[in-house]
Amino acid sequence: MRKNARKFCSMFLTPSEAHESVPKDMRLVNDGYDYMVNKKYEKAKSLFEQALTVNPYNAYALFNVGLIHEKQGNREKATNMYQNVIALYEDDTRKESNVPIRIKQSLVDLARERLLGGLEK
Helix, strand or coil: CCHHHHHHCCCCCCCHHHHCCCCCCHHHHHHHCCCCCCCCCCHHHHHHHHHHHHHHCCCHHHHHHHHHHHHHCHHHHHHHHHHHHHHCCCCCCCCCCCHHHHCCCCCCHHHHHHHCCCCCH
């Protein structure tokens, strides 16, 4: 779980209650995100993939695996992940970015932006 979320939850719940109240796939995504921002892509990807085994429709895991594939030069795999996000969540605006400069932007819009803007080489 990200630090701010942990801090907020700790105001109301004990640490173990706060941790257990978050679904397992989202705990894995949050942990993976922490590794990803620290450029530990293989560990992050492993956690995102574990989240997808728990919930194959987790938009955050799908999108972030796409980002990692893109950063590693796997353009075809990245494209595939972004297309999955778009196909699964095109009509769902509730799946929003949690990155400060992208708050309130849907993951579908971010996936489209990655595809239309050209993937990193």
